[in-house]
Amino acid sequence: MFAMFGAGALLAVVAPSGRSARWSSMVAALLGTIFAVSLAALVLLEGHAWSLHLAGVLEPLGGVALTVDSLGAVFLGIVGLTGAPAAVYALGYVRSLDTQPRGRMIHAVFNLFLASLCLVPAAGNVLTFLVAWELMALTSYVLVVSDPTSDDGARAGLWYAVMTHAGFAALLAAFLTLAGGGATDFASVRAHASTLPSSQLTLVFVLAIIGFGSKAGLVPLHIWLPRAHPAAPSHVSAVMSAAMVKLGVYGALRLFFDLMPPGPGWWGGVVLAAGVTTAIAGVLYSVADTHAKRLLAYSTIENIGLIFVGVGFALLMRGYGYAELATMGIVVCLLHTVNHAAFKTLLFLGAGAVIHGTHSASLESYGGLLRRMPQTAVFMLIGALSLAALPPLNGFPSEWLTFQMLVAGVGQSASQLAILLPLAVAGVALTAGLAAVSAVRLFGITFLALPRTPGAASADEAPRTMRLAMAFPALLSVALGLAPSLVVPRLALVATDLGLAPARLNAGLALALPAVGSRYQPLLLAGLIAAAAALTLVLVSRRIGRRSRHADDAWNCGRLIHSPRAEYTAASFAEPLGRVFAGFYRPTQQIRIEVHPVSRYFVRSVGYQGTLAPWLEQVFYVPVVAAVRRMARRAGRLQTGSIQFYLALLPAALVALLLLSTWLR
């Protein structure tokens, strides 16, 4: 698998032509991801871990160890399942870069990026994990800044680099505290962690939330995500959004449920609250944004929030001693991770196809694309309905289980949680409702109505490779929606492997909770919906045929002018929510009215400009950035330019370090 990615990276550089570089490296990436999926499937189906230890490599730090257990296999599978369509998609999507040298660079780094993504869940010791983590950060950074003409890309890259390295520093500190100077393989870390006092474990918990939260995009550490994801090429955005941020979830699960001993219940409360806040903030930004890929990035933040609701719930219930409910939390979290990976890959690839076809990334410049890009539209409709968590697609089973989990939590656990958990129910419901608004807006404004710009009117359907790539996650979304019970038992086994109580969440093809008697039977429901629609069609077919209808201009309450200028736009669609949540958005608007000099009643033109204040970012980051600047200025004073002074600093630093190490002993 890793050899395939390596070969892909090499081929991208040495291939004789840009075209052959693209094909050879993407085929290598595809094969590599297929290997990843097969390995994951093998581990999950056979039930025992696969491992490999290369003690010789990086020997002083414990060597490179690879272990894929069931938890790692789930995430390895996700990486493979999102990487494979992305590689196929890239064949068509970056064809225009064949003539440029940076095309080869993107292919090579994309392969390395996929390799690092596979390496993180497969890491068997701290060293391998951290190296893979850093490799993943570096390769994705290169892909984010791969467009030299874009200022946004460079700025996004800076944010990304800073955030991801701050997170890395937190992780390093967390792992060093856990390992405590002993051996770094996960088994000895686990043994050492159980001897740590609770104050140190709490420190590790906080550091891990910062480290993994900044990768996953927990609010307020999400700041890089809506900048970096749109800046990368779309197939990379898809992998970043569907797989890379999920590795933050993987890290949190690995640490909290495997390496660390069970913590107190309030950890779960913190994570749950962070999850709900992240979900609501993410969806509110997503519903108001008009950049096709940025709104999807915000929606990724929302879904990460929902996933962390599961993580937090599991921690909370384990802390209070309800092992079966904790299992449910893990299953919900993993199921939503898988589901989100499927539909977000689809949506990012679809958004890329639309951008490819119209040469614009703003929703406001689309419209009527359903006629120009009929197949992309079908895929995007599937993606949007999954995003909206509507049955029978795959967003719904995980949302349903989230609700059931929270209801069971209120019903069966301690009464201290009587406000926290109902508020979480409300938060998840609000998120689901707003996600539906966002999905309807995304699909409706992009594909329906009249084209708003010449670019939209003359858009081209995506090349065949891109459509083929979208078909795969679309099928996966439908399959996971109709038969979630195919994966749910496997995910429950992951929870048992983590030492939690076994729980059964399905009966046959239906999701079923024996404790509360609630069931969801997607296949039968989908059948009933289809049957009811077909029956209705049969009943009215005589009345709606071509002969009994005629096409005409839209009626529009009798207004004769029907132009795209009068259409609802993405901004106007979200306007009511902007008013309802004015306290969150803090919108500023500027209305400029130019009147005729004769009378102010003759208006010549009206200009409107509205912006949303990203106060969440200002509150947290403006002070931090200012402080860093101040410190940099102070540190700058050291740079006197005199070599003697620099030479004097060297021994001073050495002495200081020596003193520090003796003091630490």
Next chain:
Amino acid sequence: MEQPLVVALQALLLVALGPAVVGYVRWLKARMQGRRGADILQPYRELRKTFAKEMVVARSTSWIFHLAPFVLVASTTTAAMLVPVIVIGPSADALGDLFVLVALLMLGTAFLALGGLDPGTAFGGMGSSREMTIAALTEPTLAVSVLALALTSGSTSLGAITGGLVETPGRALGPGHVLAFAAFFIAMLAEAGRLPVDNPSTHLELTMVHEAMVLEYSGPYLALIEWAAAVRLTLLLTLAVNLFFPWGMARSLGPMPLAIAAASFAGKVLLLGAVLAALETRVAKLRLFRVPELLAVSFTLALLAAASAVFVR
């Protein structure tokens, strides 16, 4: 074999009764406002007339416009199958629970909103945007009300909730149950598009929500949408009476229990319909941007219901 038949027949009953319930509320409203009003069968006549009309389809539409009415009717009918109307039976619970029902209604709303956007008119977009906004803001109330019901009955399945209440009527006096009903009733007004959230009998440009969304539909499609809206109202009224006051519902299929159940169902729906008519006569439509305040009230009630249900269990 009996159980699926019961489910299908109850859904059919809701589908058939839908226009009559709308007609009844309209008739009662007219009487309260001092008019004579058309009789309760008028909606059926209107539907027959609309079905027979020729359809005008805007040139700017796509297949989504044609698909939307069918998805709406199908999802509403499927949602109707989950509702215990006269008989409390376990079979519908095997399909899905209250959360599934709410999601099925949302599926119809989302497709109708897409259908409203499709012709590319200003009104369609306005209606879609408003309808989706209201639907999204209603979700938390509905979910927390379901939670409160689940806490008193131990399940989110409709059959289990109604069955549990019939067995231990004392639960209905609990604070959780009463507050949840109040919250659910407000959310129901929003979901069904009734006053003070939306006015079903207006075509005034600035105030309409649902009507703006379906403005471009005509002929058979319009009839399907109107019918689905009527079924949706009936379904929600049935939910309100059967989830909170299920007494009289049949637990077996004998002729006597069925007759009692049918009579009590009719009585309860007529009563709640009268409350609805009285309310719609009394209150004016709220400004769109005041609606969230109303929903916030209902959300607070739902939250109180859930919290108190935990403490009195």
